[in-house]
Amino acid sequence: MAESFGVRLRDRRRTFGALCVGIDPSASVVEAWGRASSIEGLEYVARETVEVVSELVTAIKIQVAFFERFGSAGLRVMERLLDDAREVGVLVIADAKRGDIASTNEGYAEAWLGSASPLRSDAVTASPYLGVGALAPLYRVADETGRAVFVLAATSNEEGRDLQEARDAEGRRVRDRVLDEVAARNNRDDGLGSIGVVLGATREPPAFDLARVGGPVLVPGVGAQGGTLEQVARLSESCAPDSVLVNVSRAITAAGPDRGRLRDATRRWRDDVAAL
Numbered sequence: 001m002a003e004s005f006g007v008r009l010r011d012r013r014r015t016f017g018a019l020c021v022g023i024d025p026s027a028s029v030v031e032a033w034g035r036a037s038s039i040e041g042l043e044y045v046a047r048e049t050v051e052v053v054s055e056l057v058t059a060i061k062i063q064v065a066f067f068e069r070f071g072s073a074g075l076r077v078m079e080r081l082l083d084d085a086r087e088v089g090v091l092v093i094a095d096a097k098r099g100d101i102a103s104t105n106e107g108y109a110e111a112w113l114g115s116a117s118p119l120r121s122d123a124v125t126a127s128p129y130l131g132v133g134a135l136a137p138l139y140r141v142a143d144e145t146g147r148a149v150f151v152l153a154a155t156s157n158e159e160g161r162d163l164q165e166a167r168d169a170e171g172r173r174v175r176d177r178v179l180d181e182v183a184a185r186n187n188r189d190d191g192l193g194s195i196g197v198v199l200g201a202t203r204e205p206p207a208f209d210l211a212r213v214g215g216p217v218l219v220p221g222v223g224a225q226g227g228t229l230e231q232v233a234r235l236s237e238s239c240a241p242d243s244v245l246v247n248v249s250r251a252i253t254a255a256g257p258d259r260g261r262l263r264d265a266t267r268r269w270r271d272d273v274a275a276l
Contacts, residue, residue: 098127112138128151135149152178196216
């Protein structure tokens with residue numbers, strides 16, 4: 001079996017720190033860089049950002065939706081972006097938020113984690129709301145290939161709060177049930193496992209003992225979405241060592257298109273996250 005994503009994350013994180021840069025080339029970001037919201041503008045912003053930040057940080061998180069809006073042409077750009085990232089060794093999280101019944105998840109697993117797929121990434125985000133167990137095909141392929149699945153537990157958007165904070169028939173919060181099921185599947189003796197969780201920085205830390213998760217923790221919502229590094233610090237206090245990735249997107253890409261300013265912004269955020 002391949003070395004787990006968690007182990008690879010730990011090793012790279014010890015060199016480059018906990019910062020993950022979000023690649024989110026929305027229409028507004030592309031236009032702010034002085035380009036038309038077109039496939040050419042998308043490729044320019046995305047590849048420039050990846051080229052500048054990849055040698056400075058542990059990971060990048062690609063928001064798949066902004067590529068899918070251009071159909072097959074956008075996915076071809078994403079394939080080239082993934083090739084660029086693989087050349088420099090930065091970890092790539094495909095923020096695709098996939099999740100369906102188990103048979104459909106077989107296809108998602110091959111698309112995003114299978115070794116033969118041009119879209120293969122080091123990790124993919126997944127929604128557990130058809131059941132944490134329904135994501136089993138993604139877990140299996142992640143284990144086989146040394147890649148990872150980040151399961152949404154508590155997201156940074158307000159709309160998700162009511163559902164994720166609701167209680168099940170046993171009185172447990174849905175969020176905590178997701179965390180508990182991930183922890184059960186990650187139970188291993190050789191470091192972090194292949195199943196991570198997403199915990200938004202704008203949410204209060206759960207009562208659940210996050211050290212039990214046994215996998216990486218992705219923390220979005222910092223910067224433009226209002227999350228602060230102080231909130232990240234409170235959230236990460238109970239996490240396993242070297243397990244947290246802090247995602248910052250628009251607060252960094254706003255420094256573009258000037259490559260020097262983009263590099264400086266990345267370094268500032270990297271150093272601020274390290275100061276936690």
